[in-house]
Amino acid sequence: MRFFRVSAAVCVFLAFLPAPAARADGPCASAAQPRLAASLGRQVAAALHGRAGTASVAILDREHDVVCSVRGDRRYDSASVVKVTILGALMRTALDQHRGLTTREKTLARRMITRSDNDAASALWRQIGRTRMNRFLVRAGMRHTKLGPTHFWGLTQITANDELRLLRVLTSHGTVLSDKARRYILDLMHQVIPQQRWGVPTGRPAGVVWHVKNGWLPRHDRYWRVHSIGSFSGRHRDYLIVVLTQDTPTMRYGVATIERVARAVHRTLNPADRSAFPSDAPQVREESDGSVPPWA
Numbered sequence: 001m002r003f004f005r006v007s008a009a010v011c012v013f014l015a016f017l018p019a020p021a022a023r024a025d026g027p028c029a030s031a032a033q034p035r036l037a038a039s040l041g042r043q044v045a046a047a048l049h050g051r052a053g054t055a056s057v058a059i060l061d062r063e064h065d066v067v068c069s070v071r072g073d074r075r076y077d078s079a080s081v082v083k084v085t086i087l088g089a090l091m092r093t094a095l096d097q098h099r100g101l102t103t104r105e106k107t108l109a110r111r112m113i114t115r116s117d118n119d120a121a122s123a124l125w126r127q128i129g130r131t132r133m134n135r136f137l138v139r140a141g142m143r144h145t146k147l148g149p150t151h152f153w154g155l156t157q158i159t160a161n162d163e164l165r166l167l168r169v170l171t172s173h174g175t176v177l178s179d180k181a182r183r184y185i186l187d188l189m190h191q192v193i194p195q196q197r198w199g200v201p202t203g204r205p206a207g208v209v210w211h212v213k214n215g216w217l218p219r220h221d222r223y224w225r226v227h228s229i230g231s232f233s234g235r236h237r238d239y240l241i242v243v244l245t246q247d248t249p250t251m252r253y254g255v256a257t258i259e260r261v262a263r264a265v266h267r268t269l270n271p272a273d274r275s276a277f278p279s280d281a282p283q284v285r286e287e288s289d290g291s292v293p294p295w296a
Contacts, residue, residue: 027068028066030064053249055245069161082215085156086124130147170185196212198255208232214229241265
């Protein structure tokens, strides 16, 4: 069994992000706030210490100019986290065609994001096609993401750094998506059903606006892939968190690892605000999200 080890040399700067000028002595770096970066790096390392399986973490705090990356370019089966990318590609396709979403597309998009509906994801995956999906990955700078084979969108290979790039596209003005398209995606991510609001929102201060998408998938009936990506804003806060895990013995174990990291990040970035979201994690049902066949 493998255990997490956070190397002191880990520091990957993301292509889209302003690289801090200061040299990082840990997984986090910041030219403006080196002490905060060092503290956050220690807290993330402590949260991962001794946990079974493998995990990757990527964090961007725009307010304090802090960037973190732990195994940021390691690839994972995406499970349902890729549904945000599918929606991004759909919105980009509609923009290229100078149109809004159809009623059918809106219905599928809502089901896919807010309820993590797999049939809806499959329908949009087929409609968009691999060419447009890959075109969106290029535009978003997600150069390490590889689409899953044929209709197995849940086997898309993702990285923490690329998921952070995607979140940055969704939370900042740019040329990849219009502001209206970005708001539409974020609005759906804020309407995720209560049972699926576990993961990176855990431990956030009260009043901080969250947007989240999770994914969970067992492989070979044994080890799980459990992921969570999200953005947090409001009251002088503006940060993004990605935590990807694999080979955890159960889904609950993977969720617990993600939430250990999330609590550490929220606590460190909000030291003066102890109004944490109440022991927030909903009851997690340990089952596949169905994004690939059980034998995959």
